[in-house]
Amino acid sequence: MSDIHFPPRELAVMGILWRHGSATVAEVRDGLEEALAYTSVLSALQTLEEKGYVRHEAEGRAYRYFPTIAAERAGQSALARIRDAIFAGSAEQLFAQLVADRNVSRAELERMRALLAERLGEAT
Template identity: 30%
Template sequence: MKTLTKAEEQIMQKLWDLKRAHVKDIIAELPRPKPAYNTVSTIIRILEKKGFVGHRTEGKTYEYYPLITKKAYRKAFFSHFFKNYFSNSYRSFTSFFAKDQDLSLEELEEMQRIIQEEIEKKNNL
């Protein structure tokens, strides 16, 4: 799966939230300063070429919708990120979050709880 630029990802985030939208609807959801209509329209067309977005014609306008779910993109993005920044090492990844991110005791306990739940699920298979 192709990765998104920062601008493309910003547009996709809004489109995932909206589910279906016209360019003006996406612009309305973006923070100030608002990008130009043509800028957002161009980014949407790029996203279509990349296979992330589809459209439905409504008279002279298009209604856009995501072709890939946020969950699917997140999984692909994270796999790429994990491979490139942590060499596919869960030890490096865990160490990064536990030590380098200065997590609170509560956050570490929450991570431990989530991991323990997953261990129990796997043990019960």
């Protein structure tokens, strides 16, 4: 039910916070692919805070921003949306597309297999 949706720029910012755990405005700015003005990054953070996806603490003279939503939860929501809209509700089709990517390493595929075996081994 949680209808979480991040527009492109805000998602990019959240991505950096998830990777780092937390970050200052300057750190987010450095992490961003596109070179934005300092105030632009700050604005993004502020709107995210307004939406409740982020909070901040004072750190010295600056603010340190923390995600208030776990990456897993955002991921769950995003995957469900993609599954339903793009893959006609089929997790299997989604998976097929995922592993069709030539860039996924053999090691990764093997760990997926292990994960799958574990999941399949569970009691019904």
